[in-house]
Amino acid sequence: MEKNKKTARFFSKPLMRQTIKSNWILCVAIMMIMVLLANVMNYAMSMMATERSDVDVTEYQESFYTYLGSLATYDTMTKQELSYQDFATGKNDAAYETAFAMMNAKTNMKLSVKGFQDSIDGLSQSGIRIDKYVKQFEYAYALKESEGVFDKKALTPSGMLTITLDMMGVSSEMVEKMSEMDPASMMNQMYYTAMGLLPIFILIVILANSLIADQVDRGSMAYVLSTPTKRSAVAITQLVFIIVVPFLILSVVCATRIGTSFLFYDKVNVAGMLALFGGMYILVEAVCGLCYMGSCLFSQSKKSMAFGGGLTVWFFLASMIGLFGSENMVNTGMGVSELSIFNKLTLVGLYDVNSLSTIGTGSIDFTFAWKLLILVGIAAACYTVGVIKFSKKDLPL
Amino acid sequence: MNDRIIKTEGLTKDYGQGRGIFNIDIEVHKGEVFGFIGTNGSGKTTTIRNMMGFIKPDSGTSVIDRLDSWNCSADIMRNVSYVPGEIAFPSLRTGTEFLKTQAQYLGVTDYRYMNHVIEVLQLDPTANLKRMSKGMKQKTAIVAALMGEKEILVLDEPTTGLDPLMREAFLDLIREEKQKGHTVFMSSHIFEEIEAVCDRVAMIKDGHIIDTLSLHDLRHPAVKNFIIEFDRAADKQQFAGNTEFIIEKDERNSCAVRCNIEQLDTLFRTLKNYKIVNFQEIRRSLQEQFMMAYKEGLTEYGEK
Numbered sequence: 001m002e003k004n005k006k007t008a009r010f011f012s013k014p015l016m017r018q019t020i021k022s023n024w025i026l027c028v029a030i031m032m033i034m035v036l037l038a039n040v041m042n043y044a045m046s047m048m049a050t051e052r053s054d055v056d057v058t059e060y061q062e063s064f065y066t067y068l069g070s071l072a073t074y075d076t077m078t079k080q081e082l083s084y085q086d087f088a089t090g091k092n093d094a095a096y097e098t099a100f101a102m103m104n105a106k107t108n109m110k111l112s113v114k115g116f117q118d119s120i121d122g123l124s125q126s127g128i129r130i131d132k133y134v135k136q137f138e139y140a141y142a143l144k145e146s147e148g149v150f151d152k153k154a155l156t157p158s159g160m161l162t163i164t165l166d167m168m169g170v171s172s173e174m175v176e177k178m179s180e181m182d183p184a185s186m187m188n189q190m191y192y193t194a195m196g197l198l199p200i201f202i203l204i205v206i207l208a209n210s211l212i213a214d215q216v217d218r219g220s221m222a223y224v225l226s227t228p229t230k231r232s233a234v235a236i237t238q239l240v241f242i243i244v245v246p247f248l249i250l251s252v253v254c255a256t257r258i259g260t261s262f263l264f265y266d267k268v269n270v271a272g273m274l275a276l277f278g279g280m281y282i283l284v285e286a287v288c289g290l291c292y293m294g295s296c297l298f299s300q301s302k303k304s305m306a307f308g309g310g311l312t313v314w315f316f317l318a319s320m321i322g323l324f325g326s327e328n329m330v331n332t333g334m335g336v337s338e339l340s341i342f343n344k345l346t347l348v349g350l351y352d353v354n355s356l357s358t359i360g361t362g363s364i365d366f367t368f369a370w371k372l373l374i375l376v377g378i379a380a381a382c383y384t385v386g387v388i389k390f391s392k393k394d395l396p397l
Numbered sequence: 398m399n400d401r402i403i404k405t406e407g408l409t410k411d412y413g414q415g416r417g418i419f420n421i422d423i424e425v426h427k428g429e430v431f432g433f434i435g436t437n438g439s440g441k442t443t444t445i446r447n448m449m450g451f452i453k454p455d456s457g458t459s460v461i462d463r464l465d466s467w468n469c470s471a472d473i474m475r476n477v478s479y480v481p482g483e484i485a486f487p488s489l490r491t492g493t494e495f496l497k498t499q500a501q502y503l504g505v506t507d508y509r510y511m512n513h514v515i516e517v518l519q520l521d522p523t524a525n526l527k528r529m530s531k532g533m534k535q536k537t538a539i540v541a542a543l544m545g546e547k548e549i550l551v552l553d554e555p556t557t558g559l560d561p562l563m564r565e566a567f568l569d570l571i572r573e574e575k576q577k578g579h580t581v582f583m584s585s586h587i588f589e590e591i592e593a594v595c596d597r598v599a600m601i602k603d604g605h606i607i608d609t610l611s612l613h614d615l616r617h618p619a620v621k622n623f624i625i626e627f628d629r630a631a632d633k634q635q636f637a638g639n640t641e642f643i644i645e646k647d648e649r650n651s652c653a654v655r656c657n658i659e660q661l662d663t664l665f666r667t668l669k670n671y672k673i674v675n676f677q678e679i680r681r682s683l684q685e686q687f688m689m690a691y692k693e694g695l696t697e698y699g700e701k
Contacts, residue, residue, distance in 0.1 A: 007471045014501035022488040210488075218485040223495075223541060226449065226479035227502035230471035394452035397481060 046264030060122030186328040208291035211238040213304035222397035271360030286375040289382030296386035319348035400427040407457030432595035433584040478542040482553035492522035511544035531558035552583040608690035626651040626675035
């Protein structure tokens, strides 16, 4: 006679084992997808960052143009054909030395082959090809001191560009904003509030449903509850599973992302990234809490799925639409600021990516704190309601 | 009396529109095999769910082993095993895996009895749980319930899906349980199997208990009925004319006689004087008993 088996009141190890056995494949699959997504995204962002460097090259540009200007003057004066192209081959340094010496004598400047080379090296940090600077110089040089036939105002290449864009119907203001736009922050927002959330949202909707409602609906819960296992033990065991699994998955994703960041970037804001994933975890738990509550409330799998899945899909979609109302998207001309109202209609809106990413930088914006606290509150409330409701309701087993 | 293992008093769960169970009073004594019989949808499963503490009764109580079903369901389960009416297993791969998990829940470490049950039922537990046939699933569920060797067994239609041979093997297992002094509560709509193993039977119809009877009384009735056929009509007339027995059906050559057990000897002595061509006892089966009670129930509670 097995009388010594104690009644499980708060936690049931066999149930945990069973839950892990029946769900680990799905969890691992979702984790792989998330790891892949995070790191491919990271790679893409690092490529973007190298293409558009933030290094300030204005000084080098000025000096480079000075050299090009003097070369142009020298060429017209002496009927020679010195140019950047020619200089870059490096075969004709002596000719340039003479040219610069002559220009120095004439204009009291301090030009030298070394100085030219320095300006070229400095300018190449910008990531834009030197050829393009040369071409821009050519336009500027050709338009030098020319003025409009009618209004007698100076003509400049940038003025021409603005007019051309206006004619094409593209607001020059927008072009300006676009150049100011921070693609990294936009990609971050897209990843953390939309793309990165989708796989884990799918996971928690399925998990929350299969842990309680589905087992009640199918009747397999009877095998657990006909053993000395209290309902509260069942509810709490499944609760622990659904709290731990997203944590583990996000930890792995976060760890690999930090790891690959060290590969792709020289400087990594580890604290900021931890904060972003921490915030994401809290958001996921809040949504998870709602799904879990639905699972405990309804005895029919389809109702629980409709509740949890419906809310989650809404949160996701609203957050996607809200993305088109974000400052970054509006600046690129792809969004309308009115759409940002959708951010207030979704729990994802309480996950403040922009203020969270200030962690680890000089000026921390603490607005994320109260938003995350609300999410924590929602999660806690939903879990509590779920456990209590499940312990008290009629089960069709 | 302390040997009442299961006791329900006025147990009511109203689902509306006449569905549910109403004022169920059942008493199951220690060591008894109690049958619970009724048509589909008559409230058997609802009663069992109440007893197992899965649903909360609207009124009335259900007590198992002196513990309230709803409030102490987990504690009750230390002494109770349950075979659900609807078999749906957790999403595990094989039967073995499922049985092992179940053993962990129950704290079973000695697999001898489990293996014995598996052998008796000729179950191959290594099969894939999802591909099991209905009968195999049923067997697996029975093994999962029996392996705990609990003192109380609650079985909701445990023989559905079993072939006649397996049904017999299962009934042997129930007899074994009875011999160990365990209490068994089983629901069924198959009269033969209830008749074969049960000590007492409750009949339920539309949520009301319509009759509770002891099968001992049914098997060994105090009053027996016989049909006696005489060779000659004159003999019959003579027998019917001067006898103390109650003659029920009177035909040309034969008659039906009702007699108490004590009078049996007298009856045979009397009959020795006649030439008898046929002598047959009319036995009342459980099914007939049920049909009779069912018809009475119809008049009592009315058509739905």
